[in-house]
Amino acid sequence: MTKKMKIKLLPNGEIQMETQGVKGKKCLDYIEVLKKLVDVNITDTKFTNEYYETETYTTESEQNEVRYD
């Protein structure tokens, strides 16, 4: 899933932000990103299932086919 950050600005002034496709504790970095984008006080944080998942990385060697003749 493509990594995205959705920022919702409500007409009452409140801001909601959610990350998508960012697994594990790395999503916490985006709280700081939000604070740098706009001066805010964080009032609530919720973690979803993705927070508890680990990031998977595919290396080049794993992608190579293995052939036995």
Next chain:
Amino acid sequence: MSITVVAVPFALAQIVTTFITAGASIAAMNALNTNMNKNATDETIHQDSCDDTVVISEANFIEKTFDTPFTDKSILLKTLDEHGFINIHEEYGKIYAKYQNYYLQFERNQETEPYRVSINCLEKDSAEEKLDDLNTEYSMNVQEESYLSIIEKLKENNMEIESEEVLDDNSIVLTVNLEN
């Protein structure tokens, strides 16, 4: 999604207490009238007079005081101006403004605190409604300021805005691509 965060801009404080004091305060009215270049008298209302020359009895005015979530002075001044308030000016750290029969005085002890507002108005008028109107307009100005700040900072940091959407409730949703 992995994390959801709710945040409130610094420009908006969360109100802890709201208190109201009611009752004509002649000294306060005189002070406000002096500031508004308008003298209070004991004459009754002249129905046929235009707004500039209507004289209203002191007894018809009441004063109410409220806590507000307004923390940002520039946004507050902009909101008052856009709403149609006149005679908007600052004196000794207090902000004064007038709208029809509403006389407002904003003050706070420190710049980091939200303003308290004293509203003098006719008994028949609703100070609460006027404050609600201001609250709504101030919040929308905060939304606009937040939007502009976010757009500018995203551009400065070369972050791509994948999409921008305005919802039916006038919320703005920005989707930022994090892949790069």
